[in-house]
Every structure is written in structure tokens, then in C-alpha cells.
Amino acid sequence: MPPVTFNIWRGGAEGGEFKEYRTEVTEGMVVLDAVHQIQAESANDLAVRWNCKAGKCGSCSAEINGKPRLMCMTRMSDLPVNQPVRIEPMQAFPSIKDLVTDVSWNFEVKKRLKRFKPRKPDAPDGSWRFAQADTDRVQEFRKCIECFLCQDVCHVLRDHHKHEEFIGPRFFVYSAALEMHPLDEEDRLEDLKRANGIGYCNITKCCTKVCPEHITITDNAIIPLKERVVDRFYDPVRMLLRVIGG
Numbered sequence: 122m123p124p125v126t127f128n129i130w131r132g133g134a135e136g137g138e139f140k141e142y143r144t145e146v147t148e149g150m151v152v153l154d155a156v157h158q159i160q161a162e163s164a165n166d167l168a169v170r171w172n173c174k175a176g177k178c179g180s181c182s183a184e185i186n187g188k189p190r191l192m193c194m195t196r197m198s199d200l201p202v203n204q205p206v207r208i209e210p211m212q213a214f215p216s217i218k219d220l221v222t223d224v225s226w227n228f229e230v231k232k233r234l235k236r237f238k239p240r241k242p243d244a245p246d247g248s249w250r251f252a253q254a255d256t257d258r259v260q261e262f263r264k265c266i267e268c269f270l271c272q273d274v275c276h277v278l279r280d281h282h283k284h285e286e287f288i289g290p291r292f293f294v295y296s297a298a299l300e301m302h303p304l305d306e307e308d309r310l311e312d313l314k315r316a317n318g319i320g321y322c323n324i325t326k327c328c329t330k331v332c333p334e335h336i337t338i339t340d341n342a343i344i345p346l347k348e349r350v351v352d353r354f355y356d357p358v359r360m361l362l363r364v365i366g367g
Contacts, residue, residue: 125202127159129167130209133218140164141205146197152208153181153192156220168219176333179268183220184209189270189331211273224269230288234317237299238307251303261341262298264334267291271328271338277321287318290328290338297342300349310353313346322347 125146128139142159153171160167171181174193181192186200186207200206214222243250271290277283288296296313299305313319324347326339336342353359 123202125155125197126205127155128205128207129156129159129164129220131164131167131219132216134216137216137219139207139209146202148198150197151193152183152185152190152195152197152200152206155197155206156192156208168217168221170221177266179266182211182268182270182273184211184273189273191268191270191333194333211269213273213275213279214269226284227267227269227272227289227291230292231295234288234292234296235299235307235309235312237302237305239304240306249304255301255303259298259301261336262294264336265291265294266334268333270331270333274327274331275322276325276327277318281321283318283321287321290322290343292317293319293322293346294336294338294342297346300346310350314350314354319343319346319350 124143127142127144129142131137131140142163144155144158144162146155153169153174156167156169160169169181169183169192171193172178173180176191176194179191182189183192184190184207185192185195189211192208197206208220210216210220210222211224214224214226217223240249242248269291271294272278275289277287278289293313296309296317299307300309322343324339324344328338329336329340332338
């Protein structure tokens with residue numbers, strides 16, 4: 122196979138540009154392999170974040186040919202080799218250097234979300250009773266590896282920069298895992314409506330499309346949360362009762 126051309130973003134918070142590199146690509150290589158090879162051959166100072174190289178740590182998130190993806194799970198054989206491969210950092214977060222972005226905002230968001238609050242045991246022996254189907258429902262959400270690709274592709278964060286008003290798809294998944302847990306009794310609906318900005322989501326399903334763990338973010342997490350918020354705050358009967366009751 123002839124050498125492949127890569128256009129890789131080089132720069133930081135102050136700005137930067139795409140620089141062109143060429144390297145040999147062999148069978149079975151993923152994009153992260155090629156980036157490491159470019160580091161070794163011609164760009165020793167290229168900054169790239171990675172860890173497990175198995176699609177389970179979420180560290181190597183980037184945009185490849187304009188699509189948010191994990192570099193370690195994107196095979197070179199799946200990309201067109203007759204044109205340059207364009208690699209750039211995630212656009213929804215501040216740049217640190219080259220392909221590395223500052224994703225610390227996500228961890229600050231997680232700190233302020235209400236935690237799991239178990240209800241009192243409902244059996245004499247101090248245990249709980251619930252259906253297996255109820256626990257199975259939330260297992261999907263626990264597959265999240267916090268790669269933040271869903272955050273990156275979300276237009277509310279990426280294009281409109283509503284970081285102060287909107288927690289993003291990853292944390293709607295986190296909230297859904299708690300809200301739908303059969304033992305949890307915490308009330309998060311007020312926060313979802315006001316502080317967490319769930320109303321900004323217009324269910325384009327772009328977050329679901331980029332999730333490497335194939336979590337059905339929109340249909341199974343965001344829409345059910347939206348329905349709960351609507352039932353609480355926008356049901357006409359409840360609204361009338363609130364008006365009558367002051």
C-alpha cells in the first residue's frame with residue numbers, strides 16, 4: 122500500500138494549523154497506530170491522549186474526517202486512502218495542544234448532579250424487592266466509557282456553547298441511570314428542567330450515532346427524561362391544580 126497522507130491539527134488555545142504528514146500504512150492498523158508512527162518518524166512533539174488502545178478508556182477521542190470517533194477503534198482500511206486523512210481535536214472543548222483537549226468541564230458537571238439515594242428496604246430482612254426487568258433497563262447506561270464524543274457532536278455544546286446551561290448527552294445518560302433505577306428515590310426533575318437544560322435538546326440523535334458503546338442515548342435516556350419533565354411541569358391538569366392551589 123502506498124504511503125497515506127495525514128492532515129493533523131497542530132496548535133493550542135492560541136490557535137494553530139493543519140500540517141501534512143505521510144507514513145506507511147500496513148494491514149490491521151488503526152488511526153492511533155498511524156499517529157504514533159508519525160510521532161516516531163517526523164513529529165516527536167505531537168500531543169495525543171491515549172491509554173488502553175482497546176476502545177474502553179475513551180481517552181483517544183478526536184475528529185477523523187469531520188466525524189467524532191475513537192482513534193483506536195477506527196481502522197485505516199475503513200477510510201478512503203486516495204485522499205488525505207484529516208485528524209483534529211474535539212471542537213466542543215478548549216484546546217490544550219494538538220489533539221488534546223481540556224475535558225475537565227465534564228467532571229465538574231458530574232460533581233453537581235444529585236447522587237443515588239436508595240429508598241428504605243421494603244422487606245422484613247432489610248432487603249429490597251424489584252423486578253429483574255427494572256434492573257436490566259439501566260444496565261445499558263453503565264456501558265458509557267466517558268469518551269465524550271456525544272458531548273462533542275451535540276450542537277448545543279459544539280455550536281451554541283451552552284456549557285453553563287446544558288449538561289449534555291453523557292450526563293443525561295448518567296441521570297437516566299439513576300432516575301430509572303428501581304431503588305432510587307431522589308427527585309431530579311426540577312434540576313433537569315432548569316439547571317441541566319434538558320429542554321435545549323431537540324433529539325437529533327447525533328449523540329446516539331457517534332457512541333462507540335452503541336448506547337441508545339436519545340430513545341432510551343433523553344426522551345424518557347423529557348417525558349418525565351413534561352408530565353411534572355407541563356401536564357395541563359397538574360398546571361391547573363398548581364394555579365388553584367397557589
